[in-house]
Amino acid sequence: GQNIDQPTEMTATEGAIVQINCTYQTSGFNGLFWYQQHAGEAPTFLSYNVLDGLEEKGRFSSFLSRSKGYSYLLLKELQMKDSASYLCAVRDSNYQLIWGAGTKLIIKP
Amino acid sequence: DAGITQSPRYKITETGRQVTLMCHQTWSHSYMFWYRQDLGHGLRLIYYSAAADITDKGEVPDGYVVSRSKTENFPLTLESATRSQTSVYFCASTGEQYFGPGTRLTVT
Numbered sequence: 001g002q003n004i005d006q007p008t009e010m011t012a013t014e015g016a017i018v019q020i021n022c023t024y025q026t027s028g029f030n031g032l033f034w035y036q037q038h039a040g041e042a043p044t045f046l047s048y049n050v051l052d053g054l055e056e057k058g059r060f061s062s063f064l065s066r067s068k069g070y071s072y073l074l075l076k077e078l079q080m081k082d083s084a085s086y087l088c089a090v091r092d093s094n095y096q097l098i099w100g101a102g103t104k105l106i107i108k109p
Numbered sequence: 110d111a112g113i114t115q116s117p118r119y120k121i122t123e124t125g126r127q128v129t130l131m132c133h134q135t136w137s138h139s140y141m142f143w144y145r146q147d148l149g150h151g152l153r154l155i156y157y158s159a160a161a162d163i164t165d166k167g168e169v170p171d172g173y174v175v176s177r178s179k180t181e182n183f184p185l186t187l188e189s190a191t192r193s194q195t196s197v198y199f200c201a202s203t204g205e206q207y208f209g210p211g212t213r214l215t216v217t
Binding site: 004033035041042043044045048087089091095096097098099100101102 | 205
């Protein structure tokens with residue numbers, strides 16, 4: 001079957017760095033996505049990786065290793081507004097997105 | 110304003126009733142998707158559409174019907190609502206999945 005695993009919840013301190021991991025087993029791979037979702041709101045697109053390596057976008061970076069079925073989202077200089085759920089999703093061979101259950105990130109002052 | 114909108118934003122209905130959730134996008138994106146999101150689950154795909162008059166089932170299609178007569182509209186109908194269909198429903202478009210604001214549906 002297809003499976004996306006992420007930690008359920010993480011806690012970090014304002015100003016620090018946090019890494020949110022995602023492992024996947026899917027039928028085919030056509031890219032990995034990260035989304036941010038604040039409570040009561042819709043998910044918003046953060047990043048897309050299709051090749052191995054690190055993609056940097058401001059305070060956020062996303063890494064992919066296809067051979068290991070592994071990705072992480074790195075958030076630097078954490079701000080209180082980064083408190084949200086972070087969703088990992090993989091596009092499979094049918095070009096459908098398979099979603100993880102999300103990681104709730106709690107930022108403490 | 111350009112974007113993707115959903116209506117209604119909140120809906121309470123009774124078991125057995127038919128209810129339609131609307132989704133409208135102004136970008137002319139080909140692909141559109143319907144998801145439901147429940148606590149403890151990731152987003153689950155209900156139906157998707159590659160273009161007008163082309164629709165296909167996702168992971169959890171039972172109890173739902175879709176149509177797409179125009180590119181910009183993708184309504185989702187619950188033919189006979191059940192309590193298990195209480196959820197937050199999101200419409201999205203394109204491969205990167207731009208999401209609408211969601212509809213919170215409660216079936217009593």
